[in-house]
Amino acid sequence: HASIVDGCRLSRAETAVVPHADPEAVRKTLRGHEGRKLAVTDSVFSVDGDAAPLAALAAVCRAEGAALLVDDAHGLGVLGAGGRGALDAAGLAGDADVVATLTLSKSLGSQGGAVLGPARVIDHLVNTARTFIFDTGLAPAAVGAALGGLRLLRREPERALRARTVATALYEGLTAAGLTAVRPDAAVVSVRAPSADAAVRWAADCRTAGMAVGCFRPPSVPDGISRLRLTARADLTDEQVARAVETVRRTAPRS
Template sequence: MPADPFDWITEAAAARHRAGLVRTLRPRPARETLLDLASNDYLGLAHHPEVVDGATAALRRWGAGSTGSRLVTGSTELHAELEAELAEFCGFEAALVFSSGYAANLAALTALTGPATPHRLIVSDAGNHASLIDGCRLSRAETAVVAHADPQAVAKALDGHEGRALVVTDAVFSVDGDEAPLTALAQVAADARAALLVDDAHGLGVLGPGGSGTPAAHAVAGAPGVVATVTLSKSLGSQGGAVLGPAAVIEHLVNTARTFIFDTGLNPAAAGAALTALRVLRREPALAQAVRDHARALHTGLTAAGLRAVRPDAAVVSVAAPSPEHALTWAADCRTAGLRVGCFRPPSVPDGISRLRLTARANLTAEEIDRALTVIAATAP
């Protein structure tokens, strides 16, 4: 009998078990009984009645699916409305909506580095999200990975380069929740005649005037050479992603970005939910401040309890664990005590440090924050 060609998968699974790195799907019920400090629903809008109604209205008007790629039948008037309002709110000339933030990042990196030439350079922060890393790889451009949040390292990588160059960074890094030095990075990129691509997945709805995003907070939104990507699945409580930038860049993506041209368009219900959530945020800009206040309250309580927590710049609060095994046990004990927290371990973390990842929400109460802090401290390894 021939050998099983997937024997290597069994061996890889055994190695994951030995290293304490097994990941398990945990389907949650429709009615959540746990206090949630794990989701990315930063503004608490995923279940907001107006947002749900926006999704339902779009579903009834446009149908369950977009029915095709954006260039065939997948673009509706609703998509165009969402793109126009999103670009205006964030301070950019134009926007293009994708089926996910991951697809938006792949599109931006592969399309903005242009046709293959010997002189294409991407300078990428060492802490960037996996979607940015994958985009760099797919672009086939030379990629220089530089020290985390270090504008001088970026300047050094760009020094002497002759040709097309793109600096890419998360605006708020997803693991520790720290903010990139965007003002300095924009200046370094401009000085080197390089473009700057900012992934604002964790900044939209949390940072900037009224939650308009990290580029707006640093006064670089709409600046020449600056492009941003966002997700609709975090602060806006929906699904999908978008690229924001000059109209010429957006037109270029429509014509060249493979994850736009060959992917089915974002479904209408998600577009309707995202547009409604954006309008709720514009009407209630204090939601952004509430998220930041609650994140700081979590950090203050964690450090007061003697835990090693990273000071949050946005909604994410990271708490170091001694090992992957300790992180898993800690998260499981929190769950048993009625609290859902994120658990990040290698290889998902670039620094190799396992941690609990907590996410603040605008609609957390003081009592819920106190309860979460009590559980985390009581179950700490």
């Protein structure tokens, strides 16, 4: 994600980019560096909705003396027991050498973000992180909304599974309709478009039909492939899922 890239730049550390979701490439890169080392990854990649191999990455980091930082923006509320996130799903939650960043603006429906990690990491950030110290604190309404989302998830943990079920149903319906979709690991469902212009028109036609979808196109996607991004919600009924699939199919570009 672009925020990870910006964070690496702000750190002024030496940065190496490795192939997508490739623990062995991470191992080789870490092995070639001395001193403090940190591997950084999304938990669920926002473009195609595929998940990083977190358990394998954590094992590589430990073998090479590195820490692991995971952006769990698309995992919280969807993966893990009751939506506790991708680190919980991978058995890494609470580990001393793993830090998670997450947003409050996805499953929790608010804004802002949080860092979860060992007390010494949090203490260091509170006292030294310029982007925290010199920023304005979250508005009380945003904090209240995020807490409300967390409390709802605690009361109704089945929502996490329902969101994943809806995502799978969207994928299966879109694929059955002849569209090229990527099987989701969480709640993000990606559908390939033939071109950037076609993706923009497709998204606009979906909106006209009453359905809001995301539109990814160059330069925001490094592989040059334009996509629509659908986000599954736990409160969607089977009828609404079927209607969404039909809307995307009916408005799909011909070429």
